[in-house]
Amino acid sequence: MHLHPYSAANKHTSMKSAYITPRLKKADLEPTDAKSYRPISNLSVLSKLLERLVCEQLVTYLKDNGLLPERQLAYRRYHSTETVVPRVLSDILSAGNCDISRAVSCI
Numbered sequence: 001m002h003l004h005p006y007s008a009a010n011k012h013t014s015m016k017s018a019y020i021t022p023r024l025k026k027a028d029l030e031p032t033d034a035k036s037y038r039p040i041s042n043l044s045v046l047s048k049l050l051e052r053l054v055c056e057q058l059v060t061y062l063k064d065n066g067l068l069p070e071r072q073l074a075y076r077r078y079h080s081t082e083t084v085v086p087r088v089l090s091d092i093l094s095a096g097n098c099d100i101s102r103a104v105s106c107i
Helices: 045-064 081-094 100-106
Strands: 018-024 037-043
Touching: 037 045
Parallel strands: none
Antiparallel strands: 018 037
16 A cells, blocks of 8 residues: 555645735735735644654755755755855955955945
8 A cells, every 4th residue: 555645644634724814015005905915824833843844854854965055045044144145255355356345335
């Protein structure tokens, strides 16, 4: 008997549903216009837990097998735009004769 890896999850409709709450995009928009709202979806606790477990396992697998590039900063723990700024600045400066004040003003 062959089971699809997600067959158990497919039986639970609570994992597929979310609570949708409309939120006004900006305070100065017309509240009677439907285009003024953006949907906010809240997933169930079980769904969020499963999502985090799968994400953690996937990232671990990618790191352990060298499939995640070293310069991949998006979607990684302890990496953000602040992490990449010094690296980019260093790359700019090492690329040639750059004036530090000009390089910083570009950022």
